[in-house]
Amino acid sequence: MKEVAAFLQHCKPFYLATMDxxxxxxxxxxxxxxFEDKLYLSRRTKKPCIVR
Incomplete structure (x- = not known):
């Protein structure tokens, strides 16, 4: 997970694609x-974004 986190931090901004x-x-x-081998993503907008 640390390798994934380091890659994403290097590529700012990064994008997440989902389906609505x-x-x-x-x-x-x-x-x-x-945190505890899980990634938590943060963004500025208040629009809903549900990832399952």
Whole structure:
């Protein structure tokens, strides 16, 4: 996980693509945190972004 976190931090901003029904959504992210071998992403907007 540390290797993934280091790669993403180097590539700022990075983007996460998800689906909203049958429509793709791509959201920019600029901050992340690694905690207990999990990545947590942060963004500035208040629009919903659900990742499952």
């Amino acid at each position: 029904g049958d429509k793709p959504q791509v959201r920019p992210f600029g901050a992340l945190c690694e």
